[in-house]
Amino acid sequence: VARKAGFQRALLRWYRSRARPLPWRDSPSLYKTVVSEFMLQQTQVKTVLPYFARWLEALPDFSALAAASEGRVLKLWEGLGYYSRARNLHRLAGRIASRSSPPNTPAGWREFPGIGPYTAAAITSISFQYPAACVDGNVVRILARLTANPKRFPDSATAAKIFSPLAEALLSSSPGDHNQAMMELGATVCLRKKPLCAVCPVRGYCAAARLGHPGKFPRLAPRKIERHKLTRVWCERDDSLLLHLAPPSARRLASMHELPLAGQAGLTVKAAACGELLAQKRR
Numbered sequence: 001v002a003r004k005a006g007f008q009r010a011l012l013r014w015y016r017s018r019a020r021p022l023p024w025r026d027s028p029s030l031y032k033t034v035v036s037e038f039m040l041q042q043t044q045v046k047t048v049l050p051y052f053a054r055w056l057e058a059l060p061d062f063s064a065l066a067a068a069s070e071g072r073v074l075k076l077w078e079g080l081g082y083y084s085r086a087r088n089l090h091r092l093a094g095r096i097a098s099r100s101s102p103p104n105t106p107a108g109w110r111e112f113p114g115i116g117p118y119t120a121a122a123i124t125s126i127s128f129q130y131p132a133a134c135v136d137g138n139v140v141r142i143l144a145r146l147t148a149n150p151k152r153f154p155d156s157a158t159a160a161k162i163f164s165p166l167a168e169a170l171l172s173s174s175p176g177d178h179n180q181a182m183m184e185l186g187a188t189v190c191l192r193k194k195p196l197c198a199v200c201p202v203r204g205y206c207a208a209a210r211l212g213h214p215g216k217f218p219r220l221a222p223r224k225i226e227r228h229k230l231t232r233v234w235c236e237r238d239d240s241l242l243l244h245l246a247p248p249s250a251r252r253l254a255s256m257h258e259l260p261l262a263g264q265a266g267l268t269v270k271a272a273a274c275g276e277l278l279a280q281k282r283r
């Protein structure tokens with residue numbers, strides 16, 4: 001118990017003095033937390049920063065977002081990718097704006113579109129001090145190193161499940177700051193390839209650092225990466241450009257228009273390659 005309290009204190013002291021000054025941490029609000037958590041899904045902080053600033057200026061609260069047209073929302077999101085996030089955030093704002101008060105538990109937030117266990121824990125711990133631990137790849141890495149867990153995990157989702165009870169057990173009485181401190185530690189100190197153990201605030205609690213090879217943890221099976229070459233084509237007729245409408249279930253460009261694949265445009269690969277050259281010349 002004393003070690004747990006010492007770990008929590010060291011982590012929080014470090015976070016409160018060293019955390020990066022990010023705009024969603026400055027005068028925090030539920031709206032800023034929700035928008036930043038949606039934007040940060042699959043996307044790095046430095047990419048999100050200019051989008052977040054533009055978004056807050058154009059749509060400063062849930063009511064403004066709920067009242068905005070989908071076209072405006074998508075325009076503000078343009079370039080961030082995974083557009084289903086923007087649509088889900090838009091729908092969520094409509095539901096929040098129509099309620100007398102937002103839910104304050106992870107289960108309540110999980111009923112909204114686009115909210116998984118991590119995002120629900122992040123929003124409720126940061127905005128309502130709900131005692132739920134956030135467990136993502138960063139947190140798994142820290143916990144695997146703190147415990148020097150030798151187990152080999154088939155994938156990061158399995159590892160997250162295994163480490164969840166430990167993450168919950170380590171939560172302090174300030175769950176919002178604790179979760180943000182763990183995320184900050186994973187993003188800036190306990191780095192995947194070269195952890196900065198010399199400046200780590202919880203080094204005294206870390207079994208992997210004591211063993212001298214923290215980079216060996218966590219032990220994750222290598223990800224299988226399949227590479228596919230896609231040929232997209234530029235087809236014009238009568239001053240119109242042929243575009244393909246991605247289905248709502250598409251991961252990156254749900255319900256967005258994109259250049260069609262050769263097969264979708266009814267072309268052979270040879271003809272499609274000519275189309276590509278034509279498109280390059282026109283740019």
Ligand code: SF4
Nearest residue numbers: 190197200206209214
């Ligand atoms: Fe990560 Fe090193 Fe800190 Fe351990 S001591 S938690 S390996 S940065």
